[in-house]
Amino acid sequence: xxxxxxxxxxxxxxxxxxxxxxxxxxxxxxxxxxxxxxxxxxxxxxxxxxxxxxxxxxxxxxxxxxxxxxxxxxxxxxxxxxxxxxxxxxxxxxxxxxxxxxxxxxxxxxxxxxxxxxxxxxxxxxxxxxxxxxxxxxxxxxxxxxxxxxxxxxxxxxxxxxx
Numbered sequence: 001x002x003x004x005x006x007x008x009x010x011x012x013x014x015x016x017x018x019x020x021x022x023x024x025x026x027x028x029x030x031x032x033x034x035x036x037x038x039x040x041x042x043x044x045x046x047x048x049x050x051x052x053x054x055x056x057x058x059x060x061x062x063x064x065x066x067x068x069x070x071x072x073x074x075x076x077x078x079x080x081x082x083x084x085x086x087x088x089x090x091x092x093x094x095x096x097x098x099x100x101x102x103x104x105x106x107x108x109x110x111x112x113x114x115x116x117x118x119x120x121x122x123x124x125x126x127x128x129x130x131x132x133x134x135x136x137x138x139x140x141x142x143x144x145x146x147x148x149x150x151x152x153x154x155x156x157x158x159x160x161x162x163x
Contacts, residue, residue, distance in 0.1 A: 001030075001034040003077070003099050003129065003132045004132060004133055006028055006030050006036070006075070006077040006099070007077050007079070007099065007101055007132045007133045007137070008133070009026075009028045009036060009039070009077065010026040010027055010028050010054075010077040010078055010079050010101070011026060011079055011101075011133065011136060011137065011140070012026065013025075013026025013027060013028065013039050013040060013041040013054060013079075014026035014041060014054075014079045014137070014140050015140065016041045017041035017042045017043070017054070018140060018144055020046060021045065022041065022042040022043060022044065022045055022046060023042045023044070023141070023144065024041075024042070024079070024140045024141060024144050025041065025042045025053065025054040025078065025079050025080050025141075026039075026040070026041045026042075026054050026078070026079050027039070027040045027041070027054035027055045027057070027058040027076060027077065027078040027079070028040075028058060028076075028077050029058050029059070029061075029062045029071065029074045029075070029076050029077075029095070030074065030075050030077065031073060031074055032073050032074075037061075037062045037065060037066065037074060038058045038059070038061035038062035038065060039058055039061070040053075040054045040055065040056070040057030040058030040059075040060075040061060041054045041057070042054050043057060051085065053083065053085065053086050054078060054079075055076065055078055055082055055086035055089065055090065056085070056086060056089055058076065059071065059076075059089055059090070059093050059095075062074065063093070069093060070093065070094045071093045071094055071095045071096075072094045072095075072096055073096060074095055074096060074097075075095070075096060075097040075098070075099060076090060076095050076097070076098045076099070076126075077099045077100075077132075078098070078099075078100045078101070079100070079101045079102065079137040079140070079141075080100060080101060080102050080103075080104050080108075080137060080141065081100050081102065081103045081104040081107075081108035081109070081110050081111065081112055081130070082098070082100065082108070082109055082110055083104070083107040083108070083109055084107070084109040084113075084114060084116060086109070087109040087110055087114070087116035087117055088109075088116055090117060090126060091116060091117055091122050091124050091125075091126070092124075094124050095126050096126055096127065097126055097127040097128075097129070098110065098117065098126050098127070098128050098129070099129045099130075099132050100128075100129075100130055100132070100137075101131070101132055101133050101134050101136070101137025101138070102131075102134050102137040102138040102141070103130065110128055110130070111128075111130065
């Protein structure tokens with residue numbers, strides 16, 4: 001199985017988030033045998049939980065399923081570069097490898113703003129691979145936020161008509 005195969009699984013999770021009005025980010029954790037161990041997509045709005053990012057949900061599910069907090073032997077596939085919270089959780093849970101699609105200029109903590117997983121003071125440094133299905137991963141985010149802006153613009157115009 002290739003990185004692209006598992007990134008497509010993460011994109012399915014991103015679509016699940018999109019379908020319920022969540023920021024469309026998806027994640028899957030895969031073991032060395034090529035089996036998906038856990039999945040997650042953003043649920044911050046649904047769960048009213050600031051920590052309900054796709055990566056955090058997948059990490060929690062993998063820990064529960066495997067009965068351990070050390071996730072060595074797993075690769076995390078995520079559609080967008082992890083934020084500082086998720087990058088920290090990746091390091092602390094000892095994920096071996098992270099593969100992400102698109103960078104995140106506003107919150108990325110693996111290369112864009114920070115490089116938490118590569119910080120030399122930390123005791124674990126996962127292997128990082130960026131840019132897998134980058135265009136598809138960026139496209140779903142762009143579409144989501146474009147539609148959100150258009151809806152807000154329409155709502156503002158409708159409100160003006162009632163005045």
